[in-house]
Amino acid sequence: MRMEMVINGFPGKTAQGSLSWSSVVYLESGNRKILFDTGGPSKRRSIREHLRRFGVEATEIDTLILSHFHDDHVRNYDYFPNAEILLHEMEAAWADTNPVGDFAFPAPYYKEVKGSGRLTLVKKDEEIVPGISTMLVPGHTPGCMAVVVRDSNRPVTVLAGDAIKNMAELAEAQVPGSHDEAASADSIRRVLDIAEVVVTGHDRVLQVTKTEIIAQSEARETVIVPAGVGGDEALRLELLVGKTSRKRQY
Numbered sequence: 001m002r003m004e005m006v007i008n009g010f011p012g013k014t015a016q017g018s019l020s021w022s023s024v025v026y027l028e029s030g031n032r033k034i035l036f037d038t039g040g041p042s043k044r045r046s047i048r049e050h051l052r053r054f055g056v057e058a059t060e061i062d063t064l065i066l067s068h069f070h071d072d073h074v075r076n077y078d079y080f081p082n083a084e085i086l087l088h089e090m091e092a093a094w095a096d097t098n099p100v101g102d103f104a105f106p107a108p109y110y111k112e113v114k115g116s117g118r119l120t121l122v123k124k125d126e127e128i129v130p131g132i133s134t135m136l137v138p139g140h141t142p143g144c145m146a147v148v149v150r151d152s153n154r155p156v157t158v159l160a161g162d163a164i165k166n167m168a169e170l171a172e173a174q175v176p177g178s179h180d181e182a183a184s185a186d187s188i189r190r191v192l193d194i195a196e197v198v199v200t201g202h203d204r205v206l207q208v209t210k211t212e213i214i215a216q217s218e219a220r221e222t223v224i225v226p227a228g229v230g231g232d233e234a235l236r237l238e239l240l241v242g243k244t245s246r247k248r249q250y
């Protein structure tokens, strides 16, 4: 079993909303090459290069697991033309209602994915390959799907997608303002019951102990205003979120 962080999420947004910096994880088990989420618009130019750092070409990916159908997680699915696309059937049922009031739902891409002939709906929690299982974790959207990685060489790791976007949501075990707050809280508690490490949708890789959530790495991003716009030189805003920790409330 191999697991690589292709893109580390970053927990930043602007006053106007998401910067779409979401996590992407590569999993390899036996001869299966799996990608969990595909990154958002800001990674459209670079997702394949990010993956190549691990010696994997986009065309080799045979399975895409989409945590949920939001633009910042599914946008680049078309770069993986040979992959079966897994989406939970409850997410598909929600997407079929064409929830365009949800600003992050990309209706045109959903239509494409549905028509691709590559979409497989996941009906229940199941093992996809040895050590890699799906887990329904609704709340952020109605059919959010996590992946549980169980391997003798690593702590039990849950790839949570936006069911858990960041350290605060994991530590508090609640998400005020989510699509369904009660479902979100229940999903996070079920993840906390089994996870030793959580890869969140938009934050660092987080270690779970009995009392604390501990970031295992820093997160960095840079915002650039091009040269000649704000002055002769480019303006660079370097963002750093350090190796923080937070006491568990649940």
Ligand SMILES: [Zn+2]
Binding pocket: 068, 070, 104, 140, 162
């Ligand atoms: Zn989302």
